[in-house]
Amino acid sequence: METPLPSLSALRAFEAAARNLSVTLAARELNVTPGAVSLQVRELETALAVKLFERRPRQLVLTDEGNAYFATLRRAFRMIREATEDLAARNRPPVLTISCTPTFAAQWLVPRLDDFEKNMPGIDVRLNASNRLTDFDRDAVDVAIRHGFGQYPGLASERLLDDELVPVLSPALMRSRPLIEPADLRNHVLLHDVQRQDWRLWLDAVGASDVQSTRGPVFINSNGAIEAARAGDGVALVRLSLVARELREGALVAPFACGVATNLAYYLVYPAPALDRTAVAGFRRWILDQVRKS
Incomplete structure (x- = not known):
């Protein structure tokens, strides 16, 4: 004949109290009162006819029997949690x-x-x-x-x-201040992302080394430079793959056919x-x- 199991509530109360070595912390974890935890543990001790804790002033200490029981219960609760998580995961989308x-x-x-x-x-x-x-x-x-x-x-x-770098600007800015050749960039605000040296790389590659490359605001990423270009605030030097949609839809224009490839x-x-x-x-x-x- 199998030995009847203690109540699950009592086992949970004992496991939480033993793990925290505190009735107060166990009660907080289980969302019950400290008195409820103490009662459950005492009922468990009565059912098992075993003393599980030495109760000292402001201190909870496991007995040898309590420590051995806790070690087994801890493994059992962990297995229950893992089985529950596995079962729940099967019903969740990947x-x-x-x-x-x-x-x-x-x-x-x-x-x-x-x-x-x-x-x-x-x-x-x-x-x-x-x-x-x-x-x-x-x-x-x-x-x-x-x-x-x-x-x-x-x-x-x-x-x-x-990774091919190309200058881009809004159609409105292009109409008001046309870019015919790279040297015309001296009349525009240059928009930078954190790779500020990219403008120097592009200007040197197209033979416009006399254009000052470091002027203009710096954005923390290319998103800021692209949005500023769309707003007509200047000319951004960006990777072609990142603005293909804007160029296709006409939100930006690329005035020069020459992009500059990098190793990135x-x-x-x-x-x-x-x-x-x-x-x-x-x-x-x-x-x-x-x-x-x-």
Whole structure:
């Protein structure tokens, strides 16, 4: 004949009190009164005919029997929690966490995510927009899109978009102050992102080295420079892939055919085992297809 189990409420009260070594903290955790916890523990001791705690002034100490019982109960409650989490996870949509720079998120990825969700419905997409380097384990990130040289030790890296710098401005500013040749930029406000040296690189490449490259406001990322250009506040030097939509829709114009290539590009980065997950493998296929179409 099986030994009848004590009440679950009493076991929870004892486990919480033993883990915190405090009736007050256990009560706070269980959202009950300290008196209720004490009563449950005493009833458990009575049912088991075992003393579980030595009750001292302002101190709760486990007896040898209580300590052994707590160790077993702790494992049991952990297993119950893990089983419950696993069961709940089966009923939740798969989560795909993507880390990328704020500029890439706003200018390239977000406008296309609706297409991804149509192709792979039921995936909970979460964007972690940050310029900080990604720690995949610590940040619980599945894939990252990073701007760099593509060298990420221990990670798979696939080139997405090449990096060509082009000056852009609003159509209204172009009409009021036409840019016929690069030297005309001396008559315009230059808009910079944090890569302030990019203007010098572009001006030297097109033979306009006499234009002062450092003047004009600096924005913390390309989003600010692009929005300022759209508002007619000046000429922004940005990566072509980030303004393709604005150029296509006529919100911005690129007055010069000459872009300047750099050694940097956007890369899809991920731990190789991540491709075992359907959501990650599907996102990889989708974004590579989007790049081919762009």
